[in-house]
Amino acid sequence: MLLRLSPTSPFARKVSLAAAILDIPLETRMADTADTSDSLRTENPLGKVPTLITDDGESYYDSRVILAYLDHVAGGGRIVPSDPKARLDAMRLEALADGLMDAGVLVLYESRFRPEEKHEPRWLEHQKGKMARAIAALEKLVPAGAEMNNGTITLACALGFLDFRFGGDWRKAHPRLVAFQDAFSAACPRFEETKPKA
Template sequence: MPHQPEHFVLRSSLTSPFVRKVRMVAQVLGLQDRITLVPTDAADPADPLRTQNPLGKYPCLLRADGTAIYDSSVILEFLQEVAGTDRLLPARGVDRIAMLTRTRLADGIIDAGAQVIYETRYHEDGTQSERWLDYQREKILRALSAFESALPDPTHTDAVSIGLACALGFLDRRKPVAWREHFPGLVAWLPRFAQHEPAFNQTRAPDTQPA
């Protein structure tokens, strides 16, 4: 009897940029048909996500035996192993370290943007810390400046370009900072990458999804 490929469950939200990153990786590696998306409500104490990932965060990839893998960067590496390739991230060497550093920079844009959103969402007007908001926004702008000065190849898909595209898509959707007027290189890069890599538009959150 032929070996059946393993299937996975992805605890997810279609509006999450980190979930989008994993979905893009799966499509690029041809693994999307082996992954079932299962929505999660991270704010619900009864959601099993809190057992699957003690941090209560998604994306969280569940293997057939129930083993959980998180976060998005670890899932990327796992899916690359499943696909038997190093197409998105070198297996070793200084190039791998350089790419990992840049992927964390892209992830940091999203993390800082999320802090801006949480501060404005969970604190009433007049109780928000403008100092904290400025601190997070400055992180985003510095990271964007670093990418602006060393743009990835828009005709090449790898861990860095996927992470950056998801970060820029997040900024466009949630608007923690006004970035487009300051970074013309990134503004031009994003549609060129989207034209090259169809998985970017194919993983866009539906307009009917809440922000």
């Protein structure tokens, strides 16, 4: 299986981490999402990373679908809980942590795609509001312990993304998230290994 990724994408980290936890080897190839000639755009019409191409040539995206696929390849019920209530809780945690990363990525893209004098403060505040509310909600939703599932894997990557791109400010008022991150990182050495390099 081939994973198209970029080195600093938190969504790609989520997939690399899930594959490492499940012991599924993935070949990797960097993608340039800005390059119109990159085959990524035919592998995934949205032109986004991560995109997974199976040995049968099937493309899977986005990261949520890829985690579900990897869980299926690993026999099922390994990182996507089988119990319906536990699965819903993990999916909601994943959706919220994904949404936090989506808003953060849009804040970063404002600088990447527009010169500073054209930045739209209302748009940036709109996205930053989503980030702040998501972090506050995650502080309440975060499960005790360090169970590895699609929700907690995504949450760990979202917090790692905040550290990498937005500094450690989130840590000040969110002790439960800090405890989660510490426990997750201690229980899963692959988390450190998949850390983005600046």
